[in-house]
Amino acid sequence: MLIYGINPVIEALRARRVRGVQVIEGDGPRLRELVSLATDAGVPVRRVSAEALDKMSEHGVHQGVAAELDQAVECTVEELVVDAPGPALVVVLDGIEDPHNLGAIFRTVDAVGATGVVVQQRRSAARGGAAAKASAGAVSHVRVAEVVNIARALEDLKAVGVWTVGLSEEAREPYDRIDLARPTAIVLGAEGRGLRRLVRERCDFLAAIPMRGHVSSLNVSVAAGVVLFEAIRQRAALYRGDPSPSLGLLRK
Numbered sequence: 001m002l003i004y005g006i007n008p009v010i011e012a013l014r015a016r017r018v019r020g021v022q023v024i025e026g027d028g029p030r031l032r033e034l035v036s037l038a039t040d041a042g043v044p045v046r047r048v049s050a051e052a053l054d055k056m057s058e059h060g061v062h063q064g065v066a067a068e069l070d071q072a073v074e075c076t077v078e079e080l081v082v083d084a085p086g087p088a089l090v091v092v093l094d095g096i097e098d099p100h101n102l103g104a105i106f107r108t109v110d111a112v113g114a115t116g117v118v119v120q121q122r123r124s125a126a127r128g129g130a131a132a133k134a135s136a137g138a139v140s141h142v143r144v145a146e147v148v149n150i151a152r153a154l155e156d157l158k159a160v161g162v163w164t165v166g167l168s169e170e171a172r173e174p175y176d177r178i179d180l181a182r183p184t185a186i187v188l189g190a191e192g193r194g195l196r197r198l199v200r201e202r203c204d205f206l207a208a209i210p211m212r213g214h215v216s217s218l219n220v221s222v223a224a225g226v227v228l229f230e231a232i233r234q235r236a237a238l239y240r241g242d243p244s245p246s247l248g249l250l251r252k
Contacts, residue, residue, distance in 0.1 A: 001069045003132040003139075004053070004062035006030050011137025013037045017069045022048045022056065024064040031064055060129055069128070069140075077145045077156045080116040081183065088162055088183040089114040089231055094150050094199045095190035096220060099125040103134025104221035105188070106142050110135075112228045116143035118153050118185070150187075154202040157185050166195050166203035167227065169217045175207040180231035181238050188220050 003012060012018050013034070021038045023031060025047050038045050053062050081088045091109055096102050102125040109117055125131055132139045147153040154164050165178055166187040180186075187203055189195035200206065209218060209226055218226070 001071070001126075001128040002056065002066055003069060003128050004057040004060055004066040005133040005137075006034060006063045006065055008132040008135070008137040008140070009065050009067045010034055010037060012067055012069055012132075012140040013041055013043065015140040016041065017072065017140055018043050019068045019070055020044045020046065021065065021067045022046050022053060024048060024050050024053055026064065028064070034065060057129065061133065072127075072144060075116070075143055075145050077118055077147065077153050078160050080118070080143060080145050081157065081160045081162055083143075084115040084183075087181065087235070088185075089180075089228070089235075090116055090118060090157065090162065090185040091224060091228070092118040092150060092153065092157075092164070092185050092187040093120070093124060094187060094195055095120065095123040095193070096188065097123065097125050098191055099129065099131035100134045101125075101191060101219065101221045102127065103131035103139065105224045106131070106135040107138045108221070108225045108228055109142050110138035112232050114142075114228060116145065118145045118147060118150070118157075120150050121146050121148055123190075150196075151198040151202045154185070154187065154199065158204070163205070164203045165205045165207055165227075166200055167209070167223055168195060168200065168206045169208055169211075171206035171208040173205065173207050175209055175227050176230050178205050178207050179234070180227070181234040184231060186224065186227050186231070188224055191220055 021043055035045055053066055056066050127139045162183040162185050164185045164187055
């Protein structure tokens with residue numbers, strides 16, 4: 001898999017996933033830092049022309065560098081949850097096909113320290129190139145479970161004690177009135193279409209983000225950020241011993 005851009009390549013080097021680096025002829029402090037990281041890690045560095053990188057990145061904003069990655073270590077849905085240091089906080093993506101949205105979601109997942117992401121093997125944007133750039137390199141750090149069927153993955157999550165919360169603009173319950181402090185999976189649907197019927201039906205709860213303006217919905221990556229930071233707020237409140245950080249709604 002090819003990624004490009006200074007931050008994505010640096011983070012991939014830190015995660016020890018890089019097979020080789022291609023850097024344009026030239027210099028600069030950040031490129032020198034990157035080359036030094038690669039050299040220290042024993043990763044081959046090759047100098048190439050800007051035109052070659054343009055072609056390699058399909059004219060993406062490569063900032064003078066690209067890298068070939070090793071395959072990420074695969075894990076199962078169950079392993080995501082079992083290996084979590086505390087109550088699991090998982091994001092399930094039901095057909096997110098825009099790489100920029102995918103990358104932005106991964107960036108937020110990493111920022112809040114969430115457990116990981118579940119994606120479908122098909123109908124999902126690739127995690128290289130544009131997605132890695134949009135994630136600022138977070139795709140190299142976030143654990144991912146690839147599954148054949150998202151609806152079945154929700155059942156697997158329930159089997160290991162995780163509550164599933166689907167975001168839907170048609171839901172009656174606001175997202176901040178659901179207990180997100182216990183083991184939780186936030187389920188996000190595709191841009192425009194939302195959650196598919198079978199996935200929607202498998203969710204324990206459906207929740208909405210109240211909208212007070214003229215537009216009826218948020219970009220999926222923004223919605224992910226809103227709900228993930230609410231989950232972190234609730235968990236911090238419980239840790240501090242604050243009363244009633246949420247309503248603690250029960251499984252329907």
